[in-house]
Amino acid sequence: MAQTNGRTNRRDIYLKLRQMVLTLELAPGAALSENELAASMGVSRTPVRESLILLAQEGLVQVFPKIGSFVSRVDPGQVADAQFLREAVELASLDDLPAALDPAIVGELRANLDRQRRADLGLEEFFGLDEAFHQGLMRLSGHGNVWTTVAAAKGHLDRARRLGLHENVSPAVFVAQHREIFDAITGGNVPLARTAMRTHLRAVFDDIERIRAHSPELFATDASSVPVRRNIVVWE
Amino acid sequence: MAQTNGRTNRRDIYLKLRQMVLTLELAPGAALSENELAASMGVSRTPVRESLILLAQEGLVQVFPKIGSFVSRVDPGQVADAQFLREAVELASLDDLPAALDPAIVGELRANLDRQRRADLGLEEFFGLDEAFHQGLMRLSGHGNVWTTVAAAKGHLDRARRLGLHENVSPAVFVAQHREIFDAITGGNVPLARTAMRTHLRAVFDDIERIRAHSPELFATDASSVPVRRNIVVWE
């Protein structure tokens, strides 16, 4: 999302903090201190504070005046909302595919898939390729910018997915599903593409309840509950 | 969207500025000054500035460091994106309607429709009822919270709609379409509801090109062009 133009400390810090939250480097429930963050990053409170406000609007951080700021616990409700949103948008996008696909984007997607199939694929690498793949599909139908909105809304979903793949399987099954979707699209079979896409998106989603049972402390129960400051949630 | 809890100056100012932008009280292209706004509102730059940053992330304001802040011109690209997004979400939501509709929400929608049909309906009143109506439909299928995301993304679309109805017709035709959608849903006819909804949403959208031809200065041409500070766009 285009916010402030030009390079500012705020933009750098915002992107850095956002990445740390999404990659779980900053665990759900962890306490954030504007002063601490500012000191550790070598800047004043101002850019840090403004970044936290932006992250709060995205729902990734909760700010309680005079109490503290915390990384939001993964909210199952928000995960479900993001799932519904992305499914609606990505499926509708398939209906807007042009008769002649942009060869540049098709080539880009093919190269992306090739990299996904590498045996030594790391998890972070996979997430980056996955993001680019789905965004590329949206661009194929001329709705690339809408992906920005979806991406901003699916922070809780992404964190839930990371929790799942962290302790679990290889992303091989997802890579195969990506391939199916791609083949259906390039083959001009939109109904098949829709089916494959829906199956793919739900496969990710259906794993979340299992994760929640395994690590309940990372999930929110009461949306308005305030995490305790000293009780920093450690990684395990 | 849950951002900062509790009452703060920032929240008040943010909501107020947002409303002024969406209602075109602050015209597209108008220059905003943190100092002026702060003085006129009787607060310091801080809460005003933080509000502008939030509005910038929503795309309603553009901030150019060391140059100035401006109300975003209506971007036809963002209007189209919002149209696609809301259509995808609201149509998908119809597929998730439960067999037994929540009678409380149904009653609320019925009362909303009754108020829409009042002869002396003002424009601002209509927009408020329209917003509540569409959100109510989403709640009917359990996706009420997703409306928040859609609402945040459709600022440019809303401003374009306001421009259209400002110089034009009564909202009577839209009210009738709302009725059609409602009847199809309560009648259990989902396919008809989908058709009615799509027709309704596109009727709004198709009017925009006409508006753009009439008031081109309120629309963005080059997304990165900087409005001139002194050249405040007057309502005319």
Added chain:
DNA sequence: CGACAGATGCTTGTATACAAGTACTTCGCG
């Protein structure tokens, strides 16, 4: 030993001062 109260250290919200840079204006010169 237990409970209550005050002090202390932390938090975010707000106000203000300074820094860096842009654009317009005005003054001087050819």
Added chain:
DNA sequence: CGCGAAGTACTTGTATACAAGCATCTGTCG
């Protein structure tokens, strides 16, 4: 009269100081 350059007034970005409030810890009293 035209043009150029310095100056001035504005902009946002950042740093810092102060205000208000919550939570915990500690000391004291029963």
